[in-house]
């Protein structure tokens with residue numbers, strides 16, 4: 001593996017693990033459903049994997065737009081000579097914008113999805129701002145299929161700049177490796193968190209971290225960009 005591919009893979013692993021572990025949305029619903037409906041281990045793994053792949057699928061579709069834009073841009077003659085440089089700068093810029101946007105939405109307390117458990121049995125989803133009370137009628141009761149739809153509708157954005165970067169470099173190998181790494185580590189992290197929660201181990205509190213999920217993703221992409229532009233990763 002060349003160093004760039006290594007850097008991309010390491011960023012993809014870091015982002016997918018952090019993104020998944022810092023968002024309770026990714027595992028809390030499965031833990032509750034699995035417990036209350038007495039799912040078997042196999043069924044718990046099945047639904048977690050299916051929803052995780054749905055999450056990846058929409059991220060990849062979004063990311064392919066990034067690949068296309070990057071690929072077309074790199075055909076422009078003015079880009080030919082400075083392609084390597086430009087793609088690093090793009091990554092750095094993307095990461096910085098995403099980081100600022102993430103910090104801003106954490107600071108502004110933007111509305112976001114939330115799962116809530118009742119009587120340890122039913123689970124509902126709703127949008128809210130932290131500290132805000134939600135009317136019962138705006139909550140939706142969760143079933144496995146609704147969960148799947150929620151995951152497909154909520155792509156994981158940090159994959160997009162990485163795919164754009166590989167698009168500029170016109171590297172199908174990088175694109176395939178990135179998607180595979182992202183899919184594997186997202187599903188793996190989900191499974192670990194779900195199974196830990198399902199079988200009674202308590203893990204670190206992620207409530208506070210949840211707010212910074214975008215900022216964290218942005219920070220990783222920025223660091224990756226800085227490394228490529230200035231440190232020759």
Ligand SMILES: [Zn+2]
Nearest residue numbers: 112114130210
């Ligand atoms: Zn919240």
